[in-house]
Amino acid sequence: MAPRPPSPAAREGVPPETARPATHRAQHQGPRPASDPGNPSWGYRRIHGELAALGIKVAASTVWEILKDADIDPVPGRELQTWPAFLRSQAHPILAADFFETRTLTGARLYVFAVIEHATRRVRILGATAHPTAIWTTQLARNLVMDLQDAGATAKYLIRDRDSRYTAAFDAVFHREGIAIVKTGIKVPRMNAIMERWVRSCRAELLDRTLIVNQAHLLHALREYEAFYNEHRPHRTLRAAAPLRPLPQPIAKPCRIDDLDIRRRDRLGGILHEYRHAA
Template sequence: MRSIRVLVLRLAKENPSWGYRRIHGELLVLGIKVAASTVWQILSDAHIAPAPQRASNTWAQFLRSQAEVLLACDFFETVTLTGTRMYVLVVIEHAQRRIRILGATAHPTAAWVTQAARNLIMDLEDASYHARFLIRDRDGKFPHLFDDILADADTHVVLTGVQIPRMNSIVERWIQTCRHELLDRTLIWNQRHLLHALREYEHFYNIHRPHQGITNARPLQPLPEPITNPAQISQLDIRRRPRLGGVLNEYQHAA
């Protein structure tokens, strides 16, 4: 019967850890008497794998299910014109793609990284955002106190596998974007100049730049209502607002 088939597939979809016997039992509780073999056949015909395989919680499933309360952080490096190697620490929200530049330094000491963690917690509290998880790699620049501070804020640190950067792909992708759109096009003089450029890019990224990963929305600003008036479209007056000397461009309607 079609209604039973639909219900079996619904139970399988809504409860990935249930096997055909568990689904069969739930049907009996609902007063629906069918053979367990019938449930197995329905799942098989729909190309749904056995429960042990469906129950395996993959990393991708974890990222999707926890996206709203998930942060990721990482260090990346850049070099100034004077040859000084600078280390930048960034954090990104998985769901909204909001980026936070925690700082840049030539000497990422344990004290500096620990203070960055404290600043992050205060910033999250000001934004009324609670993160349950933060993903980071096993970089030795992260001291134990970094994890302890996050744990005190009820944020569990999740370590990526050894040399598996794709486990932190969201922040890795952002770093590539930052290099392509900013750092590869800018001559950085010193730490002060680097921080200024990064703050400008942080504002641009969070407020103006559309993101394909969130259906071309912006982390801190929703998309406007689409223009439907043909007359208004035919008389568009779009102005450019350059940032960082034209390295970044924002466009908006003339007032």
């Protein structure tokens, strides 16, 4: 990359009549760099503009071919994609995983591992333990892969944070199935926002309202909440449907509220409520 030439006033032997006007630079700026200002790589358009500023006449296509022959990307940053755009375009094959902890009545700390599908919002609570060892997490990864195969779900990406509980053996289980591991940034929970939002719902709707006695009681409560979340709880993203239950057909004939027969089913002693219209 050639440096910018000095200003006409600093060059010796340059007649005043040949000095460039102040508006010349604005007319020949060319495109902006393909990447952010902190990236030193320039695109072929930027290089072409710098050469033109030096008085070197060369076609932009020639600069493109020279960079291409040298195995240099002529348009750096062309394939860069923002994180929200990646999530929107690849929602169907994306899984998100996370660990979160809770406490029992005795003060014991238990760790829960769950996975959610971005497209369907279906959640899978894979297990809970007081000691999440490498062998335990790897076995949960195998269980998840088998569940996905049984359900006929296709996944290409698994978003997770940089927790030390995710070992190389854990990642290897997904790599063998062609699922790429996407790590979130350090202290950037919004990169795994859908999973984090589900953890918040689980705490607000279940864990903060339940006195957990032990690990068996926690697993029972989580299984009930998983079924409630997947089969009944409406989701705004799914237009009020549930991940495993489509919206019911609307009532054909007009009727009053008093004519409807609404039945309520309580789960976990009344912590969760399901409402259905009796046929």
